Amino acid sequence: MAAARRIVVKVGSSSLTTAAGGLDADRVDALVDVLAKVLDGDGKGDGGRDGDGKGGAGGKEIVLVSSGAIAAGLAPLGLDRRPRDLARQQAAASVGQGLLVARYTASFARYGRRVGQVLLTTDDTSRRAHYRNATRTLDQLLAMGALPIVNENDTVATDEIRFGDNDRLAALVAHLVRADLLVLLSDVDGLYDGDPRTPGTSRIDEVRGPEDLDGVSIGSAGRSGVGTGGMVTKVEAARIATAAGVPVVLTSASRAGDALLGRHTGTFFHRTGRRSANRLLWLAHASAPRGALTLDDGAVRAVVERRTSLLPAGIAAVEGEFTAGDPVELRDTRGRPVARGLVNFDAKEIPQLIGRSTRDLARELGPAYEREVVHRDDLVVLD
Numbered sequence: 001m002a003a004a005r006r007i008v009v010k011v012g013s014s015s016l017t018t019a020a021g022g023l024d025a026d027r028v029d030a031l032v033d034v035l036a037k038v039l040d041g042d043g044k045g046d047g048g049r050d051g052d053g054k055g056g057a058g059g060k061e062i063v064l065v066s067s068g069a070i071a072a073g074l075a076p077l078g079l080d081r082r083p084r085d086l087a088r089q090q091a092a093a094s095v096g097q098g099l100l101v102a103r104y105t106a107s108f109a110r111y112g113r114r115v116g117q118v119l120l121t122t123d124d125t126s127r128r129a130h131y132r133n134a135t136r137t138l139d140q141l142l143a144m145g146a147l148p149i150v151n152e153n154d155t156v157a158t159d160e161i162r163f164g165d166n167d168r169l170a171a172l173v174a175h176l177v178r179a180d181l182l183v184l185l186s187d188v189d190g191l192y193d194g195d196p197r198t199p200g201t202s203r204i205d206e207v208r209g210p211e212d213l214d215g216v217s218i219g220s221a222g223r224s225g226v227g228t229g230g231m232v233t234k235v236e237a238a239r240i241a242t243a244a245g246v247p248v249v250l251t252s253a254s255r256a257g258d259a260l261l262g263r264h265t266g267t268f269f270h271r272t273g274r275r276s277a278n279r280l281l282w283l284a285h286a287s288a289p290r291g292a293l294t295l296d297d298g299a300v301r302a303v304v305e306r307r308t309s310l311l312p313a314g315i316a317a318v319e320g321e322f323t324a325g326d327p328v329e330l331r332d333t334r335g336r337p338v339a340r341g342l343v344n345f346d347a348k349e350i351p352q353l354i355g356r357s358t359r360d361l362a363r364e365l366g367p368a369y370e371r372e373v374v375h376r377d378d379l380v381v382l383d
Contacts (some may be wrong), residue, residue, distance in 0.1 A: 001249065002262025004181035005141070006061045007322075009035065009260070010170035011185045013071040016100075022075035024070065028103050028218030031185075034257040035062055035147070036111035056378075060260070061142050062178055065150045065170040066104070077216040097151065102147055114146040118155035120169070124288050125259035129281065131176075138177050168285065173242045175281050182232050182241045182248045183259045189252040190266035191231065193217070207238070207269045212278035239270040240285050245275030280380040283340055287327035291320020291347055293373070300332045303339050304381050312343065312361060314352035323349045330374070341379035344371060 011031060016277060018024050041059055070082060070089055073096025083089055095250060101117045108115050135254040141148045150168060150173055167184060174182040193216050194201035207213060218231050235316045251266025258265040296305065299314025310330065323346050330339040345353065353361060353373065362370035 001181060001268070002246070003261070004060070004262070006177060006179045007176040007181045007183060007260060008061075008063045008065060008170055008177065009185065009256070010065040010166060011067065011253060011256075012103045012166065012187070013067040014187050015185055016066070016068040017071040023072045023099060023103050024287065025103065025256075031108050031253060032104065032107040034111075034260065035064065036108065036113055036354075038062070038109065038257065038260045039113070039147075062260075063103075063138065063148045063173060063179070065141070065155060065166055065173055067151065067166045068099040068100050069093045069151055072099045080324045088268065100151075102148060108147065114144075116141045116146045116148050118148050120150060120173075121153045122282070127329055137383045138173075142177075165233045167233040168240065171237040171240040171244075171246075171248075172282055172285060173247045174241050178275070179246055182237075182246050183252040183256065184237060184248060184250045185256055185259075186231070186234060186250060188231075188249055189236065189255055191216075191218070204267050205264075207267060207312060209270075209272055210239070240270050242271045242280070243273040244281050245271050246274055249273045282383065283327065283342070284379070284380045287319075287340065289329040289340060290322035290326040291318065291343075292329040292331055293318055293343075293350070294333060294335075295338070296333050300338055303379065304331060307376060307379075307381065309376040310374040310379065311358060312350075312356050312373055313358075315350065315354045315372065315373060316337075318347060318350045318354070320347060328374070337380055337382055339381045341374035343374055345373060 015031070016023060018025050025221060026043075037063060038060055070092045073092035073094070074080070074082065076095050076099070077092055077093065081090070083092065097117075097119070103113070104115050118134070118141070120134060138148050148351050150169070152169055170182060170184065172369045180383075188196050190203045190205075191207070192203050195202075195217070204212070204216070213235070218235055234250055247348065249266050250267040250269070251259050255265045293310070293312050293315050294317040295310070296316045302308045302314065303310055316333065320328070320345060323343055324344055327340060328343045329337050330341060332338050350373070352365075353369070358370045358372075
């Protein structure tokens with residue numbers, strides 16, 4: 001933890017806003033105070049900032065994944081609680097996102113720090129070109145000494161292209177920027193083996209794998225009513241990040257400084273997998289399938305065991321409405337999802353391709369049909 005240089009920090013709505021909605025300036029400033037001091041090397045003995053605004057020798061880089069846009073927009077729009085319908089959520093996000101970033105901009109300016117806003121949807125990160133653009137933007141912001149503030153683009157995101165919660169978004173961003181550590185800030189100081197408000201429960205200091213959570217009752221952590229996450233989403237985010245080779249610390253916002261400086265706090269999730277420099281983690285965890293292809297037994301073996309591309313000859317059925325480039329689910333003949341991938345044809349084109357060889361298709365329909373339905377570079381096998 002202490003050696004981590006590039007860190008993704010996720011903070012939830014309950015740590016930034018009042019229960020009635022609206023930003024709590026004192027809470028935002030308190031978080032910024034911690035982040036700025038870590039960037040400046042306070043308490044680490046590694047010096048201050050260079051002339052270009054970056055961290056000094058041995059300094060750290062921070063990407064902040066911040067919830068709070070919808071919650072910040074409630075009070076200005078006269079809403080007394082988070083709306084359930086998507087249209088009013090988007091309206092609140094539109095108002096609140098500007099307020100949120102303006103507050104961060106003013107707060108970091110006290111330390112001479114610049115910030116940059118990055119709003120993402122799943123569509124921005126599962127498609128190859130968009131994924132490269134997101135990576136390039138975040139890397140460039142960090143290289144220029146700016147602190148990226150990432151949020152889901154709630155203003156335009158629909159149910160089909162939502163990450164669902166910012167805990168999962170933070171895990172995927174940690175993979176995207178090749179982070180050394182993910183810090184999830186909650187309103188409790190770690191993961192407990194039961195409801196932390198119940199006498200007799202105790203905090204779990206370390207999680208080395210899923211077996212350490214056997215028998216643990218994981219409930220909601222939030223009590224403010226302005227966010228969407230809870231302890232379940234944080235544990236799932238930790239699972240995603242650690243499987244991608246990124247260790248995770250889960251602690252309270254009030255202990256953020258301890259986590260960022262490598263001091264013992266909260267719950268530490270050890271990495272369980274190796275770092276991978278591709279976007280398939282996004283495809284597995286951030287994309288919502290727009291349809292499904294049923295594969296015959298031979299195609300299932302080829303895709304799952306040999307990790308080959310999916311050819312038309314191996315398809316038995318198609319369902320859903322999708323266009324080329326959309327994510328689709330690949331299922332076996334029993335309907336069990338075995339993989340997910342980006343399809344190269346529209347749904348209406350596939351019935352004429354089912355069970356046929358690419359050579360025959362090219363002869364009858366033209367050379368554009370002599371290709372994979374899902375290329376192996378755009379395909380991820382599901383556990």
